[in-house]
Amino acid sequence: MEHIVFEVGLALTLMAVAGLISIRLRFSIIPFLILIGMTVGPHAPQLGMVDLRFIQSAPLIEFMGRLGVLFLLFYVGLEFSVSRLIRAGRSIAIGGTIHVGLNFVLGLLFGWMMGWPLKEILVVAGIVTVSSSAIVAKVLVDLKRTANPETEMILGIIMFDDVFLAVYLTILSGLLFSGATSVGGVILSGGIALGFMLAILALGRVAVPWLNRVLNIGSTEVFLLVVFAALFLISGFGETLHVAExxxxxxxxxxxxxxxxxxxxxxxxxxxxxxxxxMFFFSFGLSIDPRTLGGAVWPALGAVLLTLVGNFTAGMLAGRSAGLSPKAAANIGLTIVARGEFSIIMANLGKSAGLLSILQPFAALYVLILAVVGPLLAKESKAIFTTLNKVFKWQSPRETKASTAPHGKKEHG
Incomplete structure (x- = not known):
C-alpha cells in the first residue's frame, strides 16, 4: 500500500486526460472514463515490463466512486423540488410501472429466446430492467435539464426502479439460494423500502423551518460537517432497509x-x-475484465437493441400518461436508457449462485455499451425526436418550437 497515493494521482491524471479528450470531441466524458478504467484495471493484461494496472488502489478508488454516486444524486435532489415530486406521485407511479413492467417482460423474453435456464432468465430480466441512477443523474446535470418538465418523471422512475430492485432482489435471492421465498417477507421488504422513501419526502414538507434554523451556521467547516452527517447517515441507513444508498x-x-x-x-x-x-465511472471501468467480453458480444448487442426500443416506448407512454409533450416524453425514453451499478449487482448475484459464467461478461458489455450510448442519445434527443417526428407525426413543428419548461424558461434539449 506504500504507493497508493501515487496510484490515485495517476488515476486523477488519466481522468483529467479523458476530460480533455471529451472536451475536444464535444462528447460526454462518461465512456472515456469507463474505457480508460478498463485498460488499467486489475483484470487488464500487463503490457511490457512496467505494470500500469491499478491493483493496490482499486478498493480505495471503488469507495471514492461510491461517494461520487452519492454526490451526484444529492446534487440532483438539491436542484429539484420535493413538492413537485409529491404532486406528481400518481403519474410517477403509472410511469414507473410502465417502465419496469415493459423492460422486465422484454428481459424475460430475451432470456427465453437465448435458451437459458429459468434462474438465468430471471437474473437477466433484472439486469435489463433497472436504469443507472448515477449515469442518469450525470446526464441531467451535464445537459442542464434538472428544471425540465420531464425531469420529475425521470427521477420518479429511478426511484420506482429502486423499490422494484429491493423487492426483486429479495425474491430472487430466495429463489437462488433457498429454493423458495416468503410472500410475507417480500411484501415487508418492499413496504419498508417504500415507507422509508415516503417518510423522507414527508419530512421535506414539514421540517423546512426547523432545518433553516439548524443550518444557519456561519462556519463553512461546521456547516459542511452537518450536511455530510445527514447525507451519509440517511443514505447508509436507507441501504440497511434495502434502499440503494x-x-x-x-x-x-x-x-x-x-x-x-x-x-x-x-x-x-x-x-x-x-x-x-x-471517480465512479473510472472505478466502474476498473471492475470490468475485458478478456471475458468476447463470448458475450451477440447476447449483449441483442439486449441493447431491446433496451433501446423498450425504454423509448416506455418513456413515450409514461410521458404521455403524465400529460407531457411528445418531445418531453421522448427525452424521458432517451435519458433512462443507461444501465450501470444495479445491473452489475444483479450479475454478481447470479455469479454467487453459481449460474452460467456468461452472465457477468454479458452484464459488463451490456452496461458498457449503454453507458456509452445512453449519454449520446440524451444529448442528441432533440435531433432524434425531430427525425422520428417526421415519420410518426407526434407533434407539429410549431408545437415543438414552442415547448417550454416551468416558469417560462425554455427546456434544454
Missing part, C-alpha cells in the same frame, strides 16, 4: 433543496460532485 442521497438532496440554504450547499458540493462523480 444513491436513492437515499437523492432523498436528502430533495429535502435540503427546500431550505433557504440550497444555494450555499450547491456551491460547496459542486467540486466534490465533479471529482468523485468522475
Amino acid at each position: 444513491a436513492i437515499g442521497a437523492l432523498l436528502v438532496g430533495l429535502v435540503l433543496g427546500e431550505t433557504e440554504h440550497r444555494k450555499r450547499i450547491e456551491h460547496l458540493i459542486l467540486p466534490l460532485r465533479e471529482v468523485f462523480g468522475a
Whole structure:
C-alpha cells in the first residue's frame, strides 16, 4: 500500500486526460472514463515490463466512486423540488410501472429466446430492467435539464426502479439460494423500502423551518460537517432497509433543496460532485475484465437493441400518461436508457449462485455499451425526436418550437 497515493494521482491524471479528450470531441466524458478504467484495471493484461494496472488502489478508488454516486444524486435532489415530486406521485407511479413492467417482460423474453435456464432468465430480466441512477443523474446535470418538465418523471422512475430492485432482489435471492421465498417477507421488504422513501419526502414538507434554523451556521467547516452527517447517515441507513444508498442521497438532496440554504450547499458540493462523480465511472471501468467480453458480444448487442426500443416506448407512454409533450416524453425514453451499478449487482448475484459464467461478461458489455450510448442519445434527443417526428407525426413543428419548461424558461434539449 506504500504507493497508493501515487496510484490515485495517476488515476486523477488519466481522468483529467479523458476530460480533455471529451472536451475536444464535444462528447460526454462518461465512456472515456469507463474505457480508460478498463485498460488499467486489475483484470487488464500487463503490457511490457512496467505494470500500469491499478491493483493496490482499486478498493480505495471503488469507495471514492461510491461517494461520487452519492454526490451526484444529492446534487440532483438539491436542484429539484420535493413538492413537485409529491404532486406528481400518481403519474410517477403509472410511469414507473410502465417502465419496469415493459423492460422486465422484454428481459424475460430475451432470456427465453437465448435458451437459458429459468434462474438465468430471471437474473437477466433484472439486469435489463433497472436504469443507472448515477449515469442518469450525470446526464441531467451535464445537459442542464434538472428544471425540465420531464425531469420529475425521470427521477420518479429511478426511484420506482429502486423499490422494484429491493423487492426483486429479495425474491430472487430466495429463489437462488433457498429454493423458495416468503410472500410475507417480500411484501415487508418492499413496504419498508417504500415507507422509508415516503417518510423522507414527508419530512421535506414539514421540517423546512426547523432545518433553516439548524443550518444557519456561519462556519463553512461546521456547516459542511452537518450536511455530510445527514447525507451519509440517511443514505447508509436507507441501504440497511434495502434502499440503494444513491436513492437515499437523492432523498436528502430533495429535502435540503427546500431550505433557504440550497444555494450555499450547491456551491460547496459542486467540486466534490465533479471529482468523485468522475471517480465512479473510472472505478466502474476498473471492475470490468475485458478478456471475458468476447463470448458475450451477440447476447449483449441483442439486449441493447431491446433496451433501446423498450425504454423509448416506455418513456413515450409514461410521458404521455403524465400529460407531457411528445418531445418531453421522448427525452424521458432517451435519458433512462443507461444501465450501470444495479445491473452489475444483479450479475454478481447470479455469479454467487453459481449460474452460467456468461452472465457477468454479458452484464459488463451490456452496461458498457449503454453507458456509452445512453449519454449520446440524451444529448442528441432533440435531433432524434425531430427525425422520428417526421415519420410518426407526434407533434407539429410549431408545437415543438414552442415547448417550454416551468416558469417560462425554455427546456434544454
